[in-house]
Amino acid sequence: MEIKNQKGEDYPPKSLYLVMCGLLRHLREHGVHDMNFLDKNNPAFAEFYSVLDSKMKNLLDQGLGTDTKQADPISGDDENKLWESGVFGLKDSKTLQLTVFFYACKLFGLRGRDEHRGLQCDQFEIGEDSEGRFIRFIGRGSKTYHGGLGQMSINNKDIKHYCTPGPRCMATHFETYINAVGNDGDFYKRPLPAMPGNSIRYGHQPVGVNTLTKFMKEISQRGSLKGVYSNHSGKRTCATSMYEAGIDEQDIMDRTGHRSVTAVRKYKRLNDKIRKKVSNVLDPNSDVSLSMSKRNEQSDDDKEINLKNSPCHKKQKVRNALSEITTKSGVVNFSGCTFNF
Structure with missing residues (x-):
């Protein structure tokens, strides 16, 4: 009390x-x-x-607890905005680091600080097979996977992400980054100032925990995004993007690492686009509602014309004519006739 x-x-x-x-x-x-x-x-x-x-x-x-703030996912439009504004890309050390951080979250369902702070370079493999270039991520201990006797039946996270060729090819970005940090040790190392002929450089010291915690906030501020963003936004973006695309829940769980459908469904919350779509259906001034209203206001004459021109109505006219002939003559014989309905 x-x-x-x-x-x-x-x-x-x-x-x-x-x-x-x-x-x-x-x-x-x-x-x-x-x-x-x-x-x-x-x-x-x-x-x-x-x-x-x-x-x-x-x-x-009393109204407490009714306004729960949750980390927002990055929408497709905002993601494109981050690329076009130069927040993501190969411009310099910091830009590339923020890029691989976000896509480590989105592509492999990594949590904010917890799974990033212990990330190692050798957990990523850049390769190519008959399907194209890929990034392979091999997980270790996490919130949902600790190993040991209690989880003998659970497989460790092992994800192969195939990359689309182009200026935003993630295989190229990850390969450039891993080579720059030395292909060994901590995945996140402190960016160094650019030098002539080498704009992407990193030191030997790992990024501090407090700095790593603020990566997503820094991304949203640089891109002038509106919403509530934390490092957890990356994993939420992963689940939400697959949810919108209609990906099966089991496939979503394979990426995010969740062990139950109930847990993954918490990430599949409505985003603003879906809310807008629902609002358009319900709002009296929306285009959807007005078009439905116009359809309902169709005149009786129009409905009667449409009915007369319908295939079912034409078929019924033929049936009535045949019935009338049969009634008058008793029997009707057809030979060499073709009926098109």
């Missing part, structure tokens, strides 16, 4: 619950396994559960 954040304000309902989960995890890590105060069926903590439940409902009624 008394818990507050550093500003002395109430936490949102979900945050309050997550604080309780953190306390429970702390107890279990220290050997206390018989104090599950989130078990509503445990009479020892029934009052606690009831108070927490009431508090969360009350906070929701």
Whole structure:
């Protein structure tokens, strides 16, 4: 009832619950396994559960937790904008590093800081086969894959991405970057100033964790993108792009590394384009609604004309004529006739 954040304000309902989960995890890590105060069926903590439940409902009624901010995916238009404005490309060391960072997220479903901070050059392989040039990524430990006896039945992430030839060929960008950082050790190394004849240079020191955390924010600022962007936007872009293209959920999970359909569906949230499409269907002033209204206002005369010209109507006229002939003469014999309907 008394818990507050550093500003002395109430936490949102979900945050309050997550604080309780953190306390429970702390107890279990220290050997206390018989104090599950989130078990509503445990009479020892029934009052606690009831108070927490009431508090969360009350906070929701106050409007807390209704405006949840999530990292936005990079749309296709914004991605094109980043290329055209020079945020992505081979211009210099920083530009190339931001490019490979974003596409390591999008192409291979890597998480923001967690999977990038330990990334090594030898996890990437540039090759070519009958299908074309490709980048192969071999994953290691991650949030969803730790290895060991408990995950013997789970395969490590091993993705081969085939690249489209052209000025934005990712195989070329990744190969240029890996050669520049030395083909060994940490994947992200500090960019160095350009020198005559060599505009892409990197030092031996790895990029700091705090700098790596801000990469996506830096990309969005350089490109003047509007939205909420964090390093998690890259993985969300990966899942959202495949979702919009109608890719099967199992194939999405192979790229993102999720182990359940429920987990991957959290990334397939509606983007602004889909929301706009839904809005156009529902809004009374939209082009879609107005065109539907005009179709509904078609006059009865037009409908009658359309009915008379329809194939079904013509067939029925022939049937009526044949029926009338049969009624008058009793029997009708046809020989060498062709009927086209």
